[in-house]
Amino acid sequence: MxxxxxxxxxxxxxxxxxxxxxxxxxxxxxxxxxxxxxxxxxxxxxxxxxxxxxxxxxxxxxxxxxxxxxxxxxxxxxxxxxxxxxxxxxxLxxxxxxxxxxxxxxxxxxxxxxxxxxxxxxxxxxxxxxxxPYDYNDILTKPFFDDWLCGIIEAEGCFSVRKSKNHSFSISQKDELDFINAVKLKFSLPNKIQTRSNSFYVIETYNRRAINDIILFCDTKLKGQKQVSLNYFKTFFYDINKCRV
Missing domain, CATH: 3.10.28.10 (Homing endonucleases)
Incomplete structure (x- = not known):
């Protein structure tokens, strides 16, 4: 490579x-x-x-x-x-x-x-x-936010392939609600943020438009194993979605 x-x-x-x-x-x-x-x-x-x-x-x-x-x-x-x-x-x-x-x-x-x-x-x-602490708007408006977000998605993002074909993207952080809100706003995710034990925040989306936007944002910008995971994910996601919507 x-x-x-x-x-x-x-x-x-x-x-x-x-x-x-x-x-x-x-x-x-x-x-x-x-x-x-x-x-x-x-x-x-x-x-x-x-x-x-x-x-x-x-x-x-x-x-x-x-x-x-x-x-x-x-x-x-x-x-x-x-x-x-x-x-x-x-x-951030x-x-x-x-x-x-x-x-x-x-x-x-x-x-x-x-x-x-x-x-x-x-x-x-x-x-x-x-x-x-930065609020979600502070995070979103940082001039380097997009590249930084790719780095943290490389670390924390999850592209999940399911037998049900209900594929999803999720990302989580402990104690960092404003970061999760920034991700929600960045990709206009329609999903609610989930709060789990000990202030652990997760957002997961199955929305095809949102996942397509995330793929377009991340593709070729991820650099390690997460790009491999994304490539694998795309073969299933675009098999059930014949065109990018």
């Missing part, structure tokens, strides 16, 4: 969906910083992560058991990555923005373990008050 050039917002969306921004400690003495993306190992996911690594010139790729991981734990490179993330306006999901705020503060100020422990136990830490 040909090498693909990835937009940085696609990477951010993938990181928000399937990534982790971590500050950990070793024996309550040394703080360790890490940003990673962890995906099920497939050739397409492996190829995608190696190409992102090469495009950014940051991160290492590891294969562990049934997973492929994109990992960076070098402080110097993480500081370079932070500059680029901030240049693009940062993340509130929970990720909160974690990133702490991560950036801890890395920038080289905090001690005692500071780390105090902040982790304090939900009212002053840094968190700087984070104003």
């Amino acid at each position: 040909n090498k693909t050039t990835y937009s940085f917002p696609f990477f951010l969306g993938l990181l928000e969906g399937d990534g982790s921004i971590q500050v950990n400690h070793w024996r309550k003495r040394i703080l360790q910083f890490r940003i990673l993306i962890k995906l099920k190992y497939t050739e397409d996911n492996y190829r995608m992560l190696t190409e992102i690594r090469d495009e950014l010139n940051i991160f290492n790729v590891h294969i562990r058991n049934d997973y492929v991981l994109l990992i960076e734990d070098d402080k110097r490179k993480l500081k370079l990555l932070i500059k680029r993330i901030d240049l693009f306006g940062g993340f 999901l509130t929970k990720v923005r909160l974690r990133y705020c702490f991560f950036k503060y801890a890395l920038k100020h080289d905090i001690t373990f005692s500071e780390y422990a105090a902040i982790k136990s304090n939900s009212e830490w002053f840094g968190y008050h700087k984070i104003v």
